Amino acid sequence: MLIYSQPLEVTQILDTVDQFLRTHLSPGMVSLSKGILTGLLLLVAYAVIALALIYIERKVAAFFQARLGPNRLGKYGVFQSLADMIKILIKEIIPINKADQLLFFAASFFVIIASLLAFGAIPFGMDLHAIDFNLGVFYLLAVSSLGVIGILLAGWSSNNKYSMIGAMRSGAQFISYELSAGFSLMTIVVLSGTLQFSEIIEGQRYCWNLFNGHLPAVVAFVIYLISGHAETNRGPFDLPEAESELTAGYHTEYSGLQFGFFYLSEYLNMFIVAAVATTMFLGGWMPVQIKGWEAFNQVMWVIPSWAWFIGKVGVMIFLSLWVRWSFPRLRIDLLLNLEWKYLLPINLVNLLVMVIIVLSGFTLTELFPAFFGR
Amino acid sequence: MRDIRKMILVTAPDALIEERQKLTVTLRPEQLHRVMEELRRDETIPYDYLISLTGMDWGDTLGVIYQLSSSADLTREIIVITSTANRTDPLLYSVSDLYETAQLNEREVYALFGIRFINNPDMRRFLLNDQWKGFPFRKDYTHDPVVNPVTVISSDIVDIAPRIRETAGGDLVEESVAIFDEDDYIINIGPQHPSTHGVMHFRTTLDGEIVKKVDVHSGYIHRGIEKLCENMTYPQMLHLTDRLDYLSANINRHALCMCIEKAADIAVPARAQYIRTIMDELQRISSHLLAWAAHCNDLGGTTAFIYGMREREHILDIFDKTCGGRLIVNQNVVGGVMFDIYPDFQKDVKAFIPYMRRQLIEYDHFFSHNAIALGRLVDIGHLSREDAISYGVTGPAGRASGWSCDVRRYKPYALYDKVEFKEILRTDGDSYARYMNRLDEIAQSLHIIEQLIDRIPPGEVCTKVKPVIRLPEGQFFQSVETGKGEFGVFIESRGEKTPYRVKFRSPSLSAVSAIPLICKGSFLSDLIGIAGSMDFVIPDIDR
Numbered sequence: 001m002l003i004y005s006q007p008l009e010v011t012q013i014l015d016t017v018d019q020f021l022r023t024h025l026s027p028g029m030v031s032l033s034k035g036i037l038t039g040l041l042l043l044v045a046y047a048v049i050a051l052a053l054i055y056i057e058r059k060v061a062a063f064f065q066a067r068l069g070p071n072r073l074g075k076y077g078v079f080q081s082l083a084d085m086i087k088i089l090i091k092e093i094i095p096i097n098k099a100d101q102l103l104f105f106a107a108s109f110f111v112i113i114a115s116l117l118a119f120g121a122i123p124f125g126m127d128l129h130a131i132d133f134n135l136g137v138f139y140l141l142a143v144s145s146l147g148v149i150g151i152l153l154a155g156w157s158s159n160n161k162y163s164m165i166g167a168m169r170s171g172a173q174f175i176s177y178e179l180s181a182g183f184s185l186m187t188i189v190v191l192s193g194t195l196q197f198s199e200i201i202e203g204q205r206y207c208w209n210l211f212n213g214h215l216p217a218v219v220a221f222v223i224y225l226i227s228g229h230a231e232t233n234r235g236p237f238d239l240p241e242a243e244s245e246l247t248a249g250y251h252t253e254y255s256g257l258q259f260g261f262f263y264l265s266e267y268l269n270m271f272i273v274a275a276v277a278t279t280m281f282l283g284g285w286m287p288v289q290i291k292g293w294e295a296f297n298q299v300m301w302v303i304p305s306w307a308w309f310i311g312k313v314g315v316m317i318f319l320s321l322w323v324r325w326s327f328p329r330l331r332i333d334l335l336l337n338l339e340w341k342y343l344l345p346i347n348l349v350n351l352l353v354m355v356i357i358v359l360s361g362f363t364l365t366e367l368f369p370a371f372f373g374r
Numbered sequence: 375m376r377d378i379r380k381m382i383l384v385t386a387p388d389a390l391i392e393e394r395q396k397l398t399v400t401l402r403p404e405q406l407h408r409v410m411e412e413l414r415r416d417e418t419i420p421y422d423y424l425i426s427l428t429g430m431d432w433g434d435t436l437g438v439i440y441q442l443s444s445s446a447d448l449t450r451e452i453i454v455i456t457s458t459a460n461r462t463d464p465l466l467y468s469v470s471d472l473y474e475t476a477q478l479n480e481r482e483v484y485a486l487f488g489i490r491f492i493n494n495p496d497m498r499r500f501l502l503n504d505q506w507k508g509f510p511f512r513k514d515y516t517h518d519p520v521v522n523p524v525t526v527i528s529s530d531i532v533d534i535a536p537r538i539r540e541t542a543g544g545d546l547v548e549e550s551v552a553i554f555d556e557d558d559y560i561i562n563i564g565p566q567h568p569s570t571h572g573v574m575h576f577r578t579t580l581d582g583e584i585v586k587k588v589d590v591h592s593g594y595i596h597r598g599i600e601k602l603c604e605n606m607t608y609p610q611m612l613h614l615t616d617r618l619d620y621l622s623a624n625i626n627r628h629a630l631c632m633c634i635e636k637a638a639d640i641a642v643p644a645r646a647q648y649i650r651t652i653m654d655e656l657q658r659i660s661s662h663l664l665a666w667a668a669h670c671n672d673l674g675g676t677t678a679f680i681y682g683m684r685e686r687e688h689i690l691d692i693f694d695k696t697c698g699g700r701l702i703v704n705q706n707v708v709g710g711v712m713f714d715i716y717p718d719f720q721k722d723v724k725a726f727i728p729y730m731r732r733q734l735i736e737y738d739h740f741f742s743h744n745a746i747a748l749g750r751l752v753d754i755g756h757l758s759r760e761d762a763i764s765y766g767v768t769g770p771a772g773r774a775s776g777w778s779c780d781v782r783r784y785k786p787y788a789l790y791d792k793v794e795f796k797e798i799l800r801t802d803g804d805s806y807a808r809y810m811n812r813l814d815e816i817a818q819s820l821h822i823i824e825q826l827i828d829r830i831p832p833g834e835v836c837t838k839v840k841p842v843i844r845l846p847e848g849q850f851f852q853s854v855e856t857g858k859g860e861f862g863v864f865i866e867s868r869g870e871k872t873p874y875r876v877k878f879r880s881p882s883l884s885a886v887s888a889i890p891l892i893c894k895g896s897f898l899s900d901l902i903g904i905a906g907s908m909d910f911v912i913p914d915i916d917r
Contacts, residue, residue, distance in 0.1 A: 065680040161561045165583070165898065235674055236746055245902045247568060326740075328747050329674025331899045332583055 004301035011127050038130050042120055046268060051081040053267040057321055064325040088263075093256035096158065103157035108254065108261040110150025115265040115272065117143035122275045123197045125285045125306030136197040137189055140276065141182050144231070147265065148174040151233075154262070155250040166249025169239045169332055173230060176339040177237075180227035183347040187220040187354045188213070188280045191363065201284035206291045207372035210281040212364045216354040221281045223343050223350070228273035229320055230335070233266065236327035239335060274316035278309065282316075285309040291371055378452065381416070385409050395850055396441075398453040406456045407467040410440070413452065414472045419444045421452060422763050423779075424473035425853070426862050426879040429483035431512045432457065436464045436489055441851065441862070441879075445763045445777060448784035453849070458489070465538070465546075468494035475766035478590070478887045485593075486511035492546060496535040496553075501593035501916060504532060511601055531577070531591070533560075553589050554579055561898075565594045569672045569902045572912030574886065576901070583897050588890040596916040603876040608634050608843045609708055611876070615863075616702040618878055619914035621661040622856035624703040625654045626878075631706045632787055633852035633863040637845040638708075640837055646710030648830040651789040652723070653696075653703060653711075654854075655819040659730065660689040661857025662770070662812040662819075665909040669809060670741055672906035673750050678741045685733050692722050708843060710836030723827050727820050734813060742810065751806035755892040755904035758803055765891070766884035769859025770815055771908050774800045774807035781855040793825045805900075805907040812909070842871045858882055858909055878917060882910035 017037075021030045055070070055078065062069025070077030096104065121140050123129040133139050148171060155167020191213045192200045203209070210217050230237040241249030251262045278284055285305035289297045330338070357363060365372045378397070382389050386405040392398045401409055413421035425441040437457025444450050458464045468491035470476040480491040481500035488509035490497055499506065507521050533553040538546055554560060554577075564575040573594035579586040599618065603611045615630045616623035628650055635642060642650075667682025690700040695716050697705050705711045741747050757767065762775035772779045780797045782790040798814040800807035845867035853862045862879030885908040893901045 061677075065677050066684055067680065161559075165561075165580075169583075235676075238674070239899070245569065245899050325677050327675070327744065328670065328678075328741070328750060329899070330746055331750060331897055333897065334746070334749050 004298050006126070006301055006304065008302070008304035008307075009126055010304075010306065014127055042116070042130060045124075046116060046119055047085075047264070049271055050264045050267045051085060053271060053317070054081040054084070054263075056317070057267070060318065060321045061325050064322075085260075088260040089257060091256040093258055096253050098159045099253065100157035100159070103153045104253075105258075107150045107154035107157060108258040110153060111147050111265045112150075112261040114143055114146035114150065115268045117146070118272050119268060121197070122272065123201060123279060123284055123309075124275075125304065125309050128285075128306055129198065132196060132198045134194075134196045137185055137195045137200075137280075140272075141178075141185065144269075144272065145174070145178050147269070148178075151250050154254070158250070158253040160253050162246040162248075163250050163252050166239075166241055166246045166252070170233065170250060172332065173233070173237065173239060173335060176336060177227040177230040180223055180339060180343045180347055181231060183344070183351055184220040184224040184227065185276070185280060187216060187347075187351050190351065190354050190358055191217065193358075197279055197284070201279060201286050204283040204286055206289055207364050208281060208283045212372065213354060213357065214364065216350045216357060217281065219346065219350045220354070221277070223347055224277055224281070225316075225319065227339070227343065228277060229323060230339075232269040232273055232320075234270060234320065235324040236329050237335065238324075238329060239332055270317060270320055271313065274313045274320065275309075277316050278312040282312050284312075291373070377418075378413075378416075381412055382409055385412050394453075394848060396451045396453050398455060398849070400455045403456050403458050403466050406454070407469065407472075410442075410454065410469050410472055413442060413454075419446055419450060421450075422473075423448075424469070424475050424479075424766060425451070425860065426864065426877060427469075427476055427479035427483065428864055428875075428877040429487040429489060429511060430455075430457070430866070430875060431487060433513060434461075435459050436461060436487055436512075438466060438483060438489065439849070439864070439877075440469070441864070445759075445779070448779060448781075451851075453851075464489045465492055466490075467492050470494050473766070474761070474764040474891075475884050475887055478883060485509070488512065490538055492538045492540050495537055495551075497537045498535050501596045503529070503593070505529065510598060533577070533589070553577075554587065558586065563901065565591075570905065570912075571668060571910065574905075574910070574912050574915075576889070576905075578898070578901065580898060583899070585893050585896055585898060585901050588893050588901070590886055590890065592886070592912070592915050594916065595913055597913075599917045600876050600878065603873060605872060607841075607871050608845065608873070609839075609841065611873070612707065613704070615878070616704065617913060618880065618917060619661075619856055619858060619861070619882065619911045620701055621664055621911055622657055622858065622861070623701065624657040624706065625854055625856040626861055627703075627706040628654055628788070629852050629854040629861055629863045631708050632854070633850050633865055634708050634843065634845065636852065637848070637850040637865065637867065638843055640709050640839060642710050643834040643837060644831045645714075645833045646835045647788050648826055649711050649715055649835065650706060651793075652823055652826050652830075653693075653705060654788070655823050656689050656692060656723070657703065658855075658857050659816050659819045660686045662816050663689075665857065665906075666737070666809070666812050669903075669906035669909070670747075672902045673747065675741060675747070678737070681733070681737070681740070685730060688726050688729065692719070692726065695719070695722070707836060707839075709839040710834070712836065714835045715830075720827050720830070723823060727824055730816065730820055734817060737813060742813065748806070750900070750903055751809055751907070752804060753802075754805045754896065754900050755907060756803050757888060757892050759801075761888065761891060762803070765888040767859065767888050767908075768884065769855070769857070769881055769909075770798070770811040771808045771885055772859060773798055774811045775803035776801035779860065781853050781860050785853055787852075787854060789826065790822075793822050795822050805904055808907040808909075844869060844871050845873070853879070856881060858885065858911065858914065880914045880917060882912070882914040885910040886915055 059069045070080035073079040073083055118140055120130045121136055151170045152167050155163040188209050189195055191209055192203050210221055251259055285308050287300040287308050289300055379391050382399055386401055386409050390400040421442040421444050423443045423445050425443050428439040430437045430439055435457040440454040442452045466489055468480055478500055480494050483489050485499035485502040508515050534550050535553055536550045538548055540546055558579040561578050561580055563578050564570040565573040575591035577589040599614045612627055615626040618626050663682045663686040667679045670678030693703050694700050697703055757775045759776045762772045762777045768779045778799055783797050795818045798811050847869040850865045853860050859881030861881055864877040865873050866875040868874045893904050
């Protein structure tokens with residue numbers, strides 16, 4: 001494998017920081033300070049990405065709806081979400097009478113911590129990966145399903161019937177679609193033969209999993225998009241907070257920063273779903289490369305891996321926004337029908353088909369190793 | 375007509391039958407129910423549509439005026455009047471077993487006039503709260519704030535309904551029944567709720583997500599417009615009609631103007647008739663657009679909501695240029711219209727027609743055939759034709775149940791007998807039929823405007839009318855077709871410059887009264903969707 005020149009990668013900066021820390025600190029302190037720095041970076045990225053997404057969503061929604069969207073604060077209103085963040089930070093947190101104070105307080109943290117934990121496992125680019133577990137996919141599924149506890153707690157502890165109904169819907173929805181999301185990712189795990197994100201990405205160097213597994217992979221991709229979208233509680237699957245039915249669903253009673261946590265995590269969950277879809281199906285941060293076309297590959301590598309990642313995630317997010325602003329809301333029975341009567345059976349068969357394809361060597365990489373083989 | 379008279383006279387020999395503006399029958403209270411039942415169950419022409427039920431205070435007696443019509447032939451109308459001299463505890467027989475729409479209307483009459491109805495299963499006050507002292511629409515009511523002070527103390531809603539039942543032996547039994555079961559899970563949809571289109575209040579019991587029962591509470595913005603009218607001269611009253619169904623403001627006002635013009639025998643110039651008809655149709659389009667948009671929004675389609683608003687904006691611009699008002703047009707006056715159309719009016723309207731037709735196609739592509747939308751609309755909230763008639767659900771919702779009830783066709787006013795248009799009928803009676811009916815009616819309204827817009831004759835826009843109009847003594851009725859259904863005006867005049875009693879027949883009240891029926895057993899989400907499809911406006915209910 002040739003080494004391409006990668007002028008814009010952040011690897012060098014990371015190396016410099018590493019060298020700097022090593023020369024000045026003891027080995028123990030190096031890992032500690034690296035851990036702290038990574039954590040801080042992730043937190044900052046979390047906030048920045050959420051703000052960016054909020055702005056993007058508002059702009060995209062506006063264009064879908066023949067409106068202008070935010071356009072007063074800064075050029076094209078780019079500072080609008082920053083101002084909103086400041087507003088939400090200084091807003092009063094209103095205590096609710098007759099609410100279960102402890103659970104009410106804890107709920108928002110459950111939600112945001114679950115999404116933060118999942119956020120930390122995402123490979124953002126070459127070497128931009130906080131922890132590369134060998135059980136990465138499993139870890140991600142595990143922590144992202146923690147969020148529903150927060151939503152259920154929020155609904156229960158608010159002592160509000162709307163919240164309660166929202167939370168019950170959310171529980172039913174989340175648990176159902178978790179299955180589909182899990183199975184569709186498992187389909188890809190079967191294809192890649194690993195649970196480790198870095199290896200999954202490396203395996204897609206010349207052929208994305210989406211194409212490598214052809215039919216079952218495309219089916220898994222579509223199912224993952226649907227169920228991932230459903231897991232983020234966004235329209236047309238926004239039943240838990242269905243504003244025209246339940247005012248704001250499970251977070252009706254929340255105010256100030258506590259509400260902000262729910263809000264942030266909703267946007268970040270959208271990002272996480274898009275990032276996982278990118279990593280599992282669309283080659284993650286890996287640039288588009290064609291075997292043997294070295295000049296072309298070099299050009300592709302000039303674009304840094306994090307830009308590829310952002311680009312692919314951006315397309316996924318746009319899809320999500322497109323769906324959200326085009327479709328009306330499902331009803332709870334339609335939603336569960338879709339999952340249990342259609343998606344899940346299809347998914348189980350699909351997993352089986354994928355196993356057969358992988359075992360009998362019908363994947364693209366094995367059929368045409370000259371074009372797609374590693 | 376002969377038969378009807380004979381039939382009434384057989385059942386009630388001493389009934390007073392007069393030919394006033396409409397055929398009017400005056401009955402003793404104990405005869406009422408039997409005669410109404412005869413009329414309702416008549417085999418050839420059943421009088422199964424109770425247009426309005428109006429409480430009256432004639433000074434020494436209290437009574438009710440029933441305006442009946444037949445779903446088979448809407449041109450036939452009978453006015454039935456009954457009264458009781460007992461002012462301390464007036465009792466009349468309920469007709470709610472014959473006409474479902476009477477249920478809420480009788481509760482309203484009880485709240486406003488204090489007349490209690492025997493055999494009405496639920497005799498709580500409608501529009502007013504339980505603590506209200508006195509009956510505000512009686513002529514001897516004192517509106518002293520000391521009697522009914524403005525309270526800032528919240529009081530719980532008591533879900534116990536008093537009622538009077540007549541036993542088989544003929545004795546009257548006073549009893550009270552609980553609206554809900556002991557362990558019902560009650561959730562308040564409204565009065566502050568994003569999807570009740572105003573301050574509507576549905577007390578709903580749920581079994582999981584399934585709606586078990588809906589109890590309608592209204593009156594949060596009751597202003598007593600009908601009572602206010604009694605202290606105003608006829609021209610002064612006009613602007614109050616705009617505050618009923620504000621989405622059909624112009625059409626409501628048209629109804630009141632026509633009622634006064636007919637009673638006072640004032641001719642309206644041809645040019646004014648054209649302007650009125652065109653403006654009515656524009657108003658109808660804007661009302662349907664908003665109904666469509668809000669319905670889509672109730673189903674979670676926010677983008678569709680904005681699309682509807684975008685198209686409506688063009689109509690509002692035309693209104694704005696015509697008279698300065700956008701929501702409320704303020705153009706109709708007794709004798710014609712207040713001011714002429716602006717020079718480019720025709721150009722603007724003619725530009726709007728093809729634009730709106732293109733947008734209707736876009737709506738079809740975007741929402742009407744969307745798989746999720748179909749799942750949320752088709753076979754949801756079924757209202758049968760019989761129920762539509764019994765509840766008096768008119769307008770696009772009634773026609774979606776297969777009931778041909780377009781006032782413009784059966785009792786044509788203004789220029790509706792000179793234009794060609796199709797009455798949109800569907801027989802499914804579900805949310806989707808109501809939804810599609812509105813879109814199709816927009817197309818028909820465009821068609822009507824197209825026929826008129828180039829033919830507006832020159833001339834006066836308003837007949838000279840004295841500032842103080844005195845109507846001759848009598849009872850006057852006028853119905854029009856608003857965006858929501860049949861809107862009726864009733865004026866009783868004693869020959870003075872102010873009316874003795876005014877009543878507005880509200881199409882939204884009928885729509886809301888049917889909600890408990892058609893939402894029972896559906897999902898909570900569908901309650902919102904069905905309410906959107908019925909398209910009601912709260913000020914029209916509360917009046």
